[in-house]
Amino acid sequence: MHFNIMNKNDEIVMSLVHYFITEENYTPIVVRGVKDEIWLENLDGPYRIIRINSNYIHNDEQYKFDIFKTKKVVEQIKKKTLSLSMNTLNIFLNLSDNVNLDAEDKNISSIKFTGIDEIIKDKNIKEIFPNMKNKLIKDKEGIDLIVNVTNDINAKTVEDNKVFTKIFEPKKMIVTPILIAVCVLVFISMYIWGSGSEDSITLLLFGANYRPLVQIGQIWRLATSMFLHIGIVHLVVNMYSLLIIGKQLESFLGKVKFLIVYLGSGILGSLLSVVVHSSISAGASGAIFGLLGSLLYFGYHYRLYLGTVLKTQVIPIIILNLIIGFMVPGIDNFCHIGGLVGGYLLTMVVGVPGKSKKNDRINGAVVLILLVAFLCYMLFGYLR
Numbered sequence: 001m002h003f004n005i006m007n008k009n010d011e012i013v014m015s016l017v018h019y020f021i022t023e024e025n026y027t028p029i030v031v032r033g034v035k036d037e038i039w040l041e042n043l044d045g046p047y048r049i050i051r052i053n054s055n056y057i058h059n060d061e062q063y064k065f066d067i068f069k070t071k072k073v074v075e076q077i078k079k080k081t082l083s084l085s086m087n088t089l090n091i092f093l094n095l096s097d098n099v100n101l102d103a104e105d106k107n108i109s110s111i112k113f114t115g116i117d118e119i120i121k122d123k124n125i126k127e128i129f130p131n132m133k134n135k136l137i138k139d140k141e142g143i144d145l146i147v148n149v150t151n152d153i154n155a156k157t158v159e160d161n162k163v164f165t166k167i168f169e170p171k172k173m174i175v176t177p178i179l180i181a182v183c184v185l186v187f188i189s190m191y192i193w194g195s196g197s198e199d200s201i202t203l204l205l206f207g208a209n210y211r212p213l214v215q216i217g218q219i220w221r222l223a224t225s226m227f228l229h230i231g232i233v234h235l236v237v238n239m240y241s242l243l244i245i246g247k248q249l250e251s252f253l254g255k256v257k258f259l260i261v262y263l264g265s266g267i268l269g270s271l272l273s274v275v276v277h278s279s280i281s282a283g284a285s286g287a288i289f290g291l292l293g294s295l296l297y298f299g300y301h302y303r304l305y306l307g308t309v310l311k312t313q314v315i316p317i318i319i320l321n322l323i324i325g326f327m328v329p330g331i332d333n334f335c336h337i338g339g340l341v342g343g344y345l346l347t348m349v350v351g352v353p354g355k356s357k358k359n360d361r362i363n364g365a366v367v368l369i370l371l372v373a374f375l376c377y378m379l380f381g382y383l384r
Helices: 008-022 060-081 116-121 123-128 142-168 175-192 200-206 211-215 221-227 232-253 255-276 285-301 303-327 333-350 358-382
Strands: 027-029 037-041 049-053 088-092 108-112
Touching (some): 008 027, 008 037, 008 116, 049 060, 060 108, 108 123, 116 123, 142 232, 175 200, 175 221, 175 255, 211 221, 211 255, 211 358, 221 255, 232 255, 232 285, 255 285, 255 333, 255 358, 285 303, 285 333, 333 358
Parallel strands (some): 088 108
Antiparallel strands (some): 027 037, 037 049
């Protein structure tokens, strides 16, 4: 004897949820106070939010109120994920023919379906989710459908958890302590084999950044200057910042990518600095700002987990330090800005684990190359 424990709408919901999670990388959102609704989220998807609504809506007034509620929930998600806009797809499974779907918000699209066949044949669905026709479960029902959907979603969850664990699990720091040790040893060396870290001649001998020398071919100063510091306070502040930020980002990106971002952003910071002014400059702050720029890019892609950290720590630290840099004489703020931009672009190029796409990496590389080319032209052509 065969019993069907699911109604038609339940089967549609299960099939849609299965497709969006396993094929389009959407994740369920817990929304309090809702009933007979499924909320799914993919910040990189064609629709950032997909809502599947099984509630019966019988007239325009009820529909407009439903859109109003949807907008309120979306506003909360926007704040949590630092999103300026968030296009949403409302899928209605129990909508009266009397309802006018044209009365909708510009960022909320609404469609209604009464069966799997309607979904597959819909022109908008075909265009936005072309794989749905072949990937949507449509030949199973009842227990068979539940078992298939549950198994596939569990397998996808296990796979996603492996990626998440690999990125966020605590790891042993190697690169960050080495960078700190090098800076400290160089600082001590300036007192042993020179006249100290605040002596201009010693700074230049050890590789400080200085436009006239860079322009005659001593390009290596763009890199060596990030390991020099002027005074003990300068050293301690930068090394403490490197320790705090570096141990997080090295864990997130991995040792090789972290080192590329650190060195690359430090060089770009030095390059912008020497283009803007011709005084002697040194310090790891350009590279450290590069780590902040990298953390900004990484955190944006994982803002479901790091959104609060970005809002309350990373962004305020960046803004505060840039303001201080413009207000306090002697601080090379253009090195900070160059490092910040460099760290952001270099992280685009090397990629964020589990998130970056090929196009993002190519775009980051193109912008970075154009920026470096422009600064080199300014330094070696225009400023001569």
